[in-house]
Amino acid sequence: MAVIAPARSAPIQWQLRRLWRAVTTPRSLITIVLGLLLVYLVVVPLVRIAWATLTWQPEDARLARGFEEGAFTLFHWRRTFLGPISRELVYEPFINTLVTASGTTLLALLIGCPLAWLLTRTDIPGRRLLKSLVTIPYILPSWVIALAWLGVFKNARVGGAMGFFQYLTGVVPPNWLAYGPIPIIISLGLHYYAFAYLLMSGALASVDRYLEESGEILGAGRWQILRRITLPLVLPAMLSAFILTFSRALGTFGTPIFLGRPVRYYTLATSLYGNLRQGFAADAFILALGLIALSAITIYANQRLIGVRKSFVTIAGRGLNIYPTPLRRWKYLLFALVVAFVVVCVLAPLLFLVWQSLMLEENDYSLRNLSIYFWITYFWITTGGNRLYAEGEVGLLRNFLVVGAAKNSVVLAALTAAFVGIIGLFLGYAIVKGRGTWASRVLEQLAFLPYLIPSIAFGAAYIAMFASPFGPIPALYGTFALLVLVSAAKNLPFSSRAGVSSMLQVGQELEEAAVVAGASWLTRFRRVIIPLTMSGFFSGFLLTFISAIRELSLIVLLVTPATSVLPSVLFRYAEQGFTQFADGIVVILVALSLAGQWLISRVKGAELGKGLQ
């Protein structure tokens, strides 16, 4: 009988053959390539931004002694946290950030949760229409409400011209109503409630009616059922909605800059922006790191707190089987309230912005002043040259700056969505097929990392990374490619999740069947996997598209005049006080977003809620 040698002493070429086969399987190759790509897109920028705060930067030469470019120093950290300006630089923005984020979150939940309950579990009339109306803010940029608020409540003293409120009543709105924390909280709350609403209605829809009916059989009343059964079941989701809304509100940039800057009310995000614009890159990077830490802590808390408990919403997951709670005599009162909310807080701001974009004189809200009355939408089509209005700027539709930015926006969003969709497909493949291996886990965690990083901090990290050449990669700052790269990287968490879920649907055996039939890896991918994941890919594409086209905080630090996109042009017009132009661009963006949303609703199986968490 032959003695079988132990594996250790097997000839070296046998061992090499084994190793070579393990590394050259398509899955390993994909995993390795994606791993390197993710490290490059996500980890390296973080390391670079941290390193930049610990070394002397060129701009420090005039600030401090002992300057030696590129050498290690704690100068920036000391200056930021202990220096004479640290109150303004960090501590106040930090407090302001906490105040606005928690206020926003509370308001969002106060609106979103009851709305979710009313629209998913009661017999309130008009549910279908109301459901799609209340989610509109989710697909719009978060600062749309802020612009409308500014239009209504700004005062001539700070804002340069009077707003609608003053025009109507003659009363000058006080600063606390026009600017600062209160308007920021309200504007953001009226945006983020849609996020809380989507999370909560998903959870509420998965509470099976039998769970409630069992309670009813035991003699519980409607109110008791809500309080003792339904609410405890969705409590984890509520907590999750709280934390996730909070972490998003932390890093938001547009609203606090529009409503806070006029009265020098800064949050971490806007302070970061200001520092970077003034050339204090390292200070800005420290703020970015602080934001990242804050956001990472809250999301980590979410996973620790909820981790296990979250699961019981999905256990009953058959869902759909909902028995609407009768509202009886409250029915029409509540219906009226919801309708009033939708009209005042969702539709009115949009209509107001449309109206403003049509006005000739900035502070005249009378019908006569609609430019449509004179030249039909003056600011849309003027050939410019009239220095009375907007310093002779050319009308929106003729303005090469705006048209170019619109083209850039569409190209950026489409490229990002395609890029991310393809990476997501491969990520899903590598993660799902490698389930249980450490490589798969690492890949999943890496792809999730950008979720922890607020957009503006992510943009800052990309500045740190791409302002100068790095290895073989040239300095990408100022190029369009950089915008695509940063948008793609920021959207990785959603796309990898979408990729994983559509890959899970394909099922292991469908691919194995092709293996047995003799299909090479490429054939399998082309003939089996891609056709089966196509609808998921398409809906993911559109979701990324509408989220990328409206993104301001991510790219605001990275755009240059040559690469400007609609949100950045809008931001510039708003800064210059060209209200009509800014509002006109909002109208264009809203139209693009709604068109994308409409397309999504036409794709089978695509849902807005899928992009969440």
Next chain:
Amino acid sequence: MIAGLEEPDAGDILIAGRLVFSFQQGIFVPPAQRGLGMVFQSYALWPHMTVFQNVAFGLELARWSAPKIRDRTGKVLTDLQLAGLDDRYPQEMSGGQQQRVALARMLAPGPGIFLLDEPLSNLDARLRMDMRSELKRLHRETGATVVYVTHDQVEALTMSTHVAVIKEGRLEQLADPDVVYRRPASLFVADFVGNPKANLLPATVRREGPGGVMDFGTFTVALPAAPPQAPQGKVIVGIRPERIGLSTQPAAGATEFKVYSALPAGSEIIVHAQRDSTMLTVRETRSLRLEIDSPVWLSFDPATFNLYDPATSRLIEDTL
């Protein structure tokens, strides 16, 4: 591992004498070159392809010419009574039809080995019976080697020429179905194979003179004379339910039990009989009316007992 979809951590795999996998030598023959076909538990029919495309896929990859593909696919589909359904999509078909499409897809390239992974577990009971006999005919007609994985022990016993019982990745027994049923090699096999389940009872064998007695605690069974190497001491006894005699009248050598429950099923009746803490399952083919709690008398044939070593839970080869 046989198909090559997974790689073992150790050892070699030979198919018909050919080394298709060797951990040590780093040899791995890809699935398609192993000359086998496979039917998956979920059938794994590609939902975006028609029946024809599903069946023709493997032939296409093997670079058959288009007319040959058409002929072969047509023949296989006709053989499996699927003619005329070429353009359907799998999800438009019944479970039984999908099952046959999966078989057709496996058969089309003419493999020498069929791997069937619980192929019938998604069918309802009646279809399963029909498909069993079809599969058995297929086995005969093609002359192929079939490796058939199942959790259904009836299926294992009815379909196979050899049964391998595997528990947590370890081979418990490899034998004829008949042997597996009559002489299960371990307690696990004895417990797993057979429906209703075998009775497994701890007992003590005491030798008294030429014969002896088997003491179950609540009752005893007299043993015939035995050779000196016959087992003694503590054992676990496996008794098939149909090997227990049942009478409603007292009889010589029979022990009195009480009916705990009686489950008539047309051709047979399953009786759970209780004596103090001992519960036995008895299968009786006569039709009887048994009231719950009425007395019955059970008789045992020690020659049909299987004895197991309580320490190793393996079968004791020596008979009583």
